[in-house]
Amino acid sequence: MATLGDVAARAGVSISAVSRVLSDAPDSRVSAATRERIVDAARELNYRPNFAGRALKSARTQVVGLVVPDITNALFTELMHGAEDEATERGYTVLLGRSDDVRPGGEVIARLIGEGRVDGMALQVGDAVQPAGLRDLLTAQAPIVLVNSSIPGHVGSVTLDDHHGALIATQHLLELGHERIAFANGLPRSFTAKRRRTGYKLALAGARVRVPKEYETRIGYTVDNGRTALHRLMALDPKPTGVVVANVNAAVGLLGEARKAGIRVPEDLSVVTVHDSWTAENTWPPLTAVKMQFYTVGRTAVRSVIRRIETGETSDEVVTDPPPELVIRESTASPRSA
Amino acid sequence: MATLGDVAARAGVSISAVSRVLSDAPDSRVSAATRERIVDAARELNYRPNFAGRALKSARTQVVGLVVPDITNALFTELMHGAEDEATERGYTVLLGRSDDVRPGGEVIARLIGEGRVDGMALQVGDAVQPAGLRDLLTAQAPIVLVNSSIPGHVGSVTLDDHHGALIATQHLLELGHERIAFANGLPRSFTAKRRRTGYKLALAGARVRVPKEYETRIGYTVDNGRTALHRLMALDPKPTGVVVANVNAAVGLLGEARKAGIRVPEDLSVVTVHDSWTAENTWPPLTAVKMQFYTVGRTAVRSVIRRIETGETSDEVVTDPPPELVIRESTASPRSA
DNA sequence: TATCGTTGCGCAAACGATTGAGCAGGTGGT
DNA sequence: ACCACCTGCTCAATCGTTTGCGCAACGATA
Structure with a gap:
C-alpha cells in the first residue's frame, strides 16, 4: 500500500505538504499547481491513509462500537441499519460487538474502549446483566450511550417510546x-x-377497565417465553379475550402455541404485539403490531455518541418522532361475546 | 489510558522489558522477580495495549472483515455467529460490513483492505453484484475468501453443500x-x-421422474419472490403437488400467499425449503426444511481467511460435515391423489 | 588470569500520519 | 533602503508498540 511518503516522492514535495493537501487542512498554504500534482500522484498510486497511523497520531479512530445482547434478534437489524446510516453520513464506522459472550458484557466493552478500538459506543445491556460490573466503566467518563436500557446514575441514553x-x-x-x-x-x-x-396500565385506567393482576405475566421476551405466557393466561378464569404482547418474538411463540392448543386467533383471542418486524407479517394470522422506531433509535444513538465524543455534551433522549404506529393485520378482532 | 511507558516507570524498568514480558515473547530473558514487578504494575494500572500502536508497528490488526449483502437476513446471523466464534478462539475480531451500500460493494472492500483496517476478509457477494469491479481487488492478492458465491478465477472460497x-x-x-x-x-x-x-434435477432423475420445465421458477430469494413463485406455479396445468423452495425467506412468502389463495398446505401442496432458521418453525404450518450449516460455513470461512493471512495457503472448501439435515415439520405430506 | 558464553536488561530505530515551528523568497509600505 | 508581512513550502517531534542490537555483570572454562 502506498504511504504519504510514496505520494510525496512522486509529486516531488514533502510529506507534510501531501498530508495537508489530502486531509484538506484549512490553512494548507499550497499553490494550486502543487496541489494538483499531489492529488494526481495520490490518485495514480491509489493512496489511502493508513488507519493505524492516523489513529495513533490523532488518538481518534472514527469508529463507534455498537454492543447489543443478541445479534440474532430480528429487531436488532433495524437498529443496526439506523446506526450504520448515521455513522456513514458523519464519517464514522460501526464496529459490532456482542455482549452475550462468555463474559457478561463488561469485558467486551472494556476491551473496545481500553484498547482504543473505538472512540465511543452505543450499548444495549440485556436484562440479565448486572449493572455492577459496568458501573466503573461508565463513571470513567467513557463516551457511552445506553440504548433501550438503563443503569442507575448514568447519563446519556436513547430509548424507544415504550x-x-x-x-x-x-x-x-x-x-x-x-x-x-x-x-x-x-x-x-x-x-x-x-x-x-x-x-398498558394507563390505557386500562383511562378506559376505566379493571383486570385481575394475574392478567399480567412477566416471563420474558423470547419465543419460548411467549409459549409459556399463553398457557399461563389461558389457564385463568375468566380467560382473557385479548392479549397485548410486549415483544414480537414472544408474540410469535404465543401465536404458535395458541394454534397447538386449539385457540383460534382472533376469534377466541385477539393478539396485538409491541414491535413490528418482517416476522410479524408472515405469521398466521399476520400479527397486528405497533411499529416501534428502531431504525431511528439506531440513528439517534450514534448521533448522540458522536456528539458526546466531539463536544462532550450528554443527553437522555426518547424517540417520539416518528411516533409508534399501529399496523392492523388479522390477529385482532372484536370479542365474540360482545 | 496507561501506556507501556507508564507501566515501565512504575515497575522501574525499560519499555522494552515491559513489552517483552506482556506480549510474552519466547526469548524475553527477564528474571522472575522483574517479571512479577512488571505484571503487577500492568495490572495495577489496568494496562491494555493500544490497538493503533500495535497495528502500526506490526502491520497486523488481528481483525477479519465479514462482508455480506444483507445483514437483515435471518440466515446471516448464524453465519456471523460461526465467524465470531472462530475468530475469538484464534485471537481475532470480526468487523462487519455491508455490501448493499450505495456502492456496489467494491468500495467497502477496498477501504477495509486499503486503509489497513482488516488483515483479510470473508466476502459474500450478492447476486446483483458485477464481478468486474472486484476483479482487480482479488488479483491484488488480498487475503479474501469468498462465501457461498463465486467470481471466476478467484481461488479461496467456502460454500454450503447446496x-x-x-x-x-x-x-x-x-x-x-x-x-x-x-x-x-x-x-x-x-x-x-x-x-x-x-x-433438484439429480434427485428427480434418480427417481426417473420427469416434470415440465415450467415447474422451475427462477425468480429470487426474497419473501415477495416467493409470493410470485406461488402464483406462477399454481397457474400451471397440471398443478404441482409439492414444491421445493430454494430459500427460507421465499418459502415464508410462498406459504403466506398460498393461504391467501386458499391453497391448503400440506393437503393441496407440500412445501419443503432449503435452509432452516427460527422463522421456519414459527410459520403455519411449521415448515419442513433442510437445515444448512451456516454456522459451520462462518467458522470455516474465518479459519480459511486466517490461514491465508498467516501461511499464505489458499483452498476451496465445501462444508459437508455436518451434512445438510432434513427437519420434518408439518408443511409436507403425501399427495392426496396418491 | 584471560577468554568465552550466558543472563538480564536498556537503547534506539522503525511503522504512517499529523502539526507546530521555521525558513527562504517575494511584496508592500514608509 | 529597511522592516514587516505574506506565501509556499520543509523539518522534526510525536503518538504507542515492537524488536534487533548492544552492553554490562557474572560464572565457567582453559
Whole structure:
C-alpha cells in the first residue's frame, strides 16, 4: 500500500505538504499547481491513509462500537441499519460487538474502549446483566450511550417510546370492545418492560377497565417465553379475550402455541404485539403490531455518541418522532361475546 | 489510558522489558522477580495495549472483515455467529460490513483492505453484484475468501453443500409419493441457485421422474419472490403437488400467499425449503426444511481467511460435515391423489 | 588470569500520519 | 533602503508498540 511518503516522492514535495493537501487542512498554504500534482500522484498510486497511523497520531479512530445482547434478534437489524446510516453520513464506522459472550458484557466493552478500538459506543445491556460490573466503566467518563436500557446514575441514553407503544396497543383492543385484556410482559427487572407496563396500565385506567393482576405475566421476551405466557393466561378464569404482547418474538411463540392448543386467533383471542418486524407479517394470522422506531433509535444513538465524543455534551433522549404506529393485520378482532 | 511507558516507570524498568514480558515473547530473558514487578504494575494500572500502536508497528490488526449483502437476513446471523466464534478462539475480531451500500460493494472492500483496517476478509457477494469491479481487488492478492458465491478465477472460497441440500429436500417429497414436484429457485445468475438446481434435477432423475420445465421458477430469494413463485406455479396445468423452495425467506412468502389463495398446505401442496432458521418453525404450518450449516460455513470461512493471512495457503472448501439435515415439520405430506 | 558464553536488561530505530515551528523568497509600505 | 508581512513550502517531534542490537555483570572454562 502506498504511504504519504510514496505520494510525496512522486509529486516531488514533502510529506507534510501531501498530508495537508489530502486531509484538506484549512490553512494548507499550497499553490494550486502543487496541489494538483499531489492529488494526481495520490490518485495514480491509489493512496489511502493508513488507519493505524492516523489513529495513533490523532488518538481518534472514527469508529463507534455498537454492543447489543443478541445479534440474532430480528429487531436488532433495524437498529443496526439506523446506526450504520448515521455513522456513514458523519464519517464514522460501526464496529459490532456482542455482549452475550462468555463474559457478561463488561469485558467486551472494556476491551473496545481500553484498547482504543473505538472512540465511543452505543450499548444495549440485556436484562440479565448486572449493572455492577459496568458501573466503573461508565463513571470513567467513557463516551457511552445506553440504548433501550438503563443503569442507575448514568447519563446519556436513547430509548424507544415504550410507554406510548404499549398504550396504543392496549387502546386498540379497548376500541375493539375488549375488556379482559391481558399483558404478556418481559421480566420485572427489564427496563423496557417497566415502561411498557405503565403504558398498558394507563390505557386500562383511562378506559376505566379493571383486570385481575394475574392478567399480567412477566416471563420474558423470547419465543419460548411467549409459549409459556399463553398457557399461563389461558389457564385463568375468566380467560382473557385479548392479549397485548410486549415483544414480537414472544408474540410469535404465543401465536404458535395458541394454534397447538386449539385457540383460534382472533376469534377466541385477539393478539396485538409491541414491535413490528418482517416476522410479524408472515405469521398466521399476520400479527397486528405497533411499529416501534428502531431504525431511528439506531440513528439517534450514534448521533448522540458522536456528539458526546466531539463536544462532550450528554443527553437522555426518547424517540417520539416518528411516533409508534399501529399496523392492523388479522390477529385482532372484536370479542365474540360482545 | 496507561501506556507501556507508564507501566515501565512504575515497575522501574525499560519499555522494552515491559513489552517483552506482556506480549510474552519466547526469548524475553527477564528474571522472575522483574517479571512479577512488571505484571503487577500492568495490572495495577489496568494496562491494555493500544490497538493503533500495535497495528502500526506490526502491520497486523488481528481483525477479519465479514462482508455480506444483507445483514437483515435471518440466515446471516448464524453465519456471523460461526465467524465470531472462530475468530475469538484464534485471537481475532470480526468487523462487519455491508455490501448493499450505495456502492456496489467494491468500495467497502477496498477501504477495509486499503486503509489497513482488516488483515483479510470473508466476502459474500450478492447476486446483483458485477464481478468486474472486484476483479482487480482479488488479483491484488488480498487475503479474501469468498462465501457461498463465486467470481471466476478467484481461488479461496467456502460454500454450503447446496447440491446435497436440494437433493435431500427433493428426495423427501419423492419418498412421500410426490411426482409433480416444482422448484422455486433463485435467479439464474445466482451461484447458489445453480448448485441447488443440479441437486433438484439429480434427485428427480434418480427417481426417473420427469416434470415440465415450467415447474422451475427462477425468480429470487426474497419473501415477495416467493409470493410470485406461488402464483406462477399454481397457474400451471397440471398443478404441482409439492414444491421445493430454494430459500427460507421465499418459502415464508410462498406459504403466506398460498393461504391467501386458499391453497391448503400440506393437503393441496407440500412445501419443503432449503435452509432452516427460527422463522421456519414459527410459520403455519411449521415448515419442513433442510437445515444448512451456516454456522459451520462462518467458522470455516474465518479459519480459511486466517490461514491465508498467516501461511499464505489458499483452498476451496465445501462444508459437508455436518451434512445438510432434513427437519420434518408439518408443511409436507403425501399427495392426496396418491 | 584471560577468554568465552550466558543472563538480564536498556537503547534506539522503525511503522504512517499529523502539526507546530521555521525558513527562504517575494511584496508592500514608509 | 529597511522592516514587516505574506506565501509556499520543509523539518522534526510525536503518538504507542515492537524488536534487533548492544552492553554490562557474572560464572565457567582453559
